[in-house]
Amino acid sequence: MAAIRFAAAILICCLLPAAVLSYGFPAALKLERVIPANHEMELSQLKARDEARHGRLLQSLGGVIDFPVDGTFDPFVVGLYYTKLRLGTPPRDFYVQVDTGSDVLWVSCASCNGCPQTSGLQIQLNFFDPGSSVTASPISCSDQRCSWGIQSSDSGCSVQNNLCAYTFQYGDGSGTSGFYVSDVLQFDMIVGSSLVPNSTAPVVFGCSTSQTGDLVKSDRAVDGIFGFGQQGMSVISQLASQGIAPRVFSHCLKGENGGGGILVLGEIVEPNMVFTPLVPSQPHYNVNLLSISVNGQALPINPSVFSTSNGQGTIIDTGTTLAYLSEAAYVPFVEAITNAVSQSVRPVVSKGNQCYVITTSVGDIFPPVSLNFAGGASMFLNPQDYLIQQNNVGGTAVWCIGFQRIQNQGITILGDLVLKDKIFVYDLVGQRIGWANYDCSTSVNVSATSSSGRSEYVNAGQFSENAAAPQKISLDIVGNTLMLLLMVINMFL
DSSP states (O other), X not given: OHHHHHHHHHHHHHHSOOOEEETTEEEEOOOOOSSOTTOOOOXXXXXXXXXXXXXXXXXXXXXXXXXXXXXXXXXXXXOEEEEEEEETTTXXXXXXXXXXXXXXXXXXXXEEESOOSOOTTSOXXXXXXXXXXXXXXEOBTTSTTHHHHHHTTSOEEOTTTOBEEEEEEOTTSOEEEEEEEEEEEEEEEEETTEEEEEEEEEEEEEEEEEEEXXXXXXXXXXXXXXXXXXXXXXXXXXXXXXXXXXXXXXXXXXXXXXXXXXXXXXXXXOTTOEEEEBOTTOSSOEEOEEEEEETTEEOOOOGGGGOOSTTOEEEEOTTOSSEEEEHHHHHHHHHXXXXXXXXXXXXXXXXTXXXXXXXXXXXXXXXXXXXXXXXXXXXXXXXXXXXXXXXXXXXEEEEEEOEEEETTOOEEEEOHHHHTTEEEEEETTTTEEEEEEOOTTSOEEEEEEOTTSOEEEEEESXXXXXXXXXXXOOTHHHHHHHHHHHHHHHTTO
C-alpha cells in the first residue's frame, strides 16, 4: 500500500503546478490537464513520458538490481559464470560472462564476422542489431560518452565513419573489436520486499563486429562479456552516475551442484565479512596480498613477490577460471601442500601439474590454506578452493593443484576456483573489497541507501524455494491511479 501512496503522490506533483502559499499552507490550486481534452495523444508520446517518469522514480527509490547467474567454475564442465541481460526495444536476451577483470559490456553485433552461431552451454545466442531497436543509437566520436573509454584506452575514433570504436585484448589471447552504441538496459529492481519488473535505463555498450581466440569457440560460447571494472564506461559506473544504482556490487558464485549464484548491484550484508583496501590508481581490482599460510604456517616467500608495481600485484578476477601464482610463490606453495599429505596420498605429475591419487575425501587429508591481505583480512581456503578433481575411477580419485604457475611475471590472479562459495563485495566508494565464506545456494540480505540516506535491507538473489520471493509491483497500478485522478479532476473542470 505504501508503494501505491508513493506513486499517487508523485502523480499529483506531476499534475499540479506550484501552489500559492499562505502561512506555509496551500491557499489556492489551479488544475490543468496534462492530456489534451480531445485525448489525441500518440501512444509513443505517452510511452516516452512514462519512461522518463519511471527513470525519476528509480532514482528516488534506491533499490537493488538483481541479475541471474548460471555457469560454474569447473573447467571440465563450463569454466565460467554468466548472466542474462535484456537490451533494446523490444528487449532481446543476451548471455554475457561476468568479468571483474574488464570494464566494458559488449555483445555480438549483427554484422559480426566469424562469431559463434551456437553454444555448447545450451543457450540461444543472439546478435544485437541496432537497426531493429527503436531506442538504439550509435556513439559518435564527438559524443562526450566516447571520452569515457578514451580516458582508459577502451575506445578510439574511426575516421571512416566517425563512430566511437574499441579494440580489446584479453589475458588469454582472445580479442574483440567493434563500435559503441547507446540503448536501454531492462532489469528488475528490488525495493524493500517488492520487485519492480521491467525497469529501464540507458547504457553505452559495445557492438562486436570481430572476435578472435577462445571467443569464437562454440563449446562455451556466450553473447559477450559484462565488464564490472571501475572506469567510466562500465555499466556499474553508468548506472551510479544516473542515480539508479549504488557504486557497489556483490556476487556469490556457487561451486557445487551445477553452479549458478547471485549477482547484485548493491552491498550484500554478512556479519563475518572482512575487508581489505583496494590498491589505488590501478586498472583492475588490485589488493595487497602479504603472505600465504599452509596449515597455519607462513610460507617462506619474500613479500616483494606480491607487491603492486610495474605490472606486478594481486588481482581479483571473475573472468579467470583458475588461480595463478608467480614462480617465486608457486614452488613453495606446492611443496608445502605435498609435504603435508605425502604420508596419505600418492603424488604424481600429470601434464606438468602436481596431482595426487587419493582413496578418501580431500577434506580429511589436505590442509587449510589462508591468503593474508593488508588490513588484517585473511581468505581461508578449503582444499576444494585450491584443488581440481581430474578424474574418479573405482573409488580412486586424482586431484590436482588448481593454482597455476606464471613464469617471468610477478602477478597473482585469484579466479573462480578461489572466489566461489564466498560472498564478495566491491565497495567502489570506500575503495575496498570484502568477502566471507557462504552457501551461495541460499538467499542474501543486500543493503541499499534510500533517498532519505538511510540503509534499507532487501532480500535478493536466486530466491530459494523456502524463501519468500518479492512481491511484484505492477505498473498497471500507476496507470490506474493516473486514470482515477484524471476522472476526479475532470469533475471540477
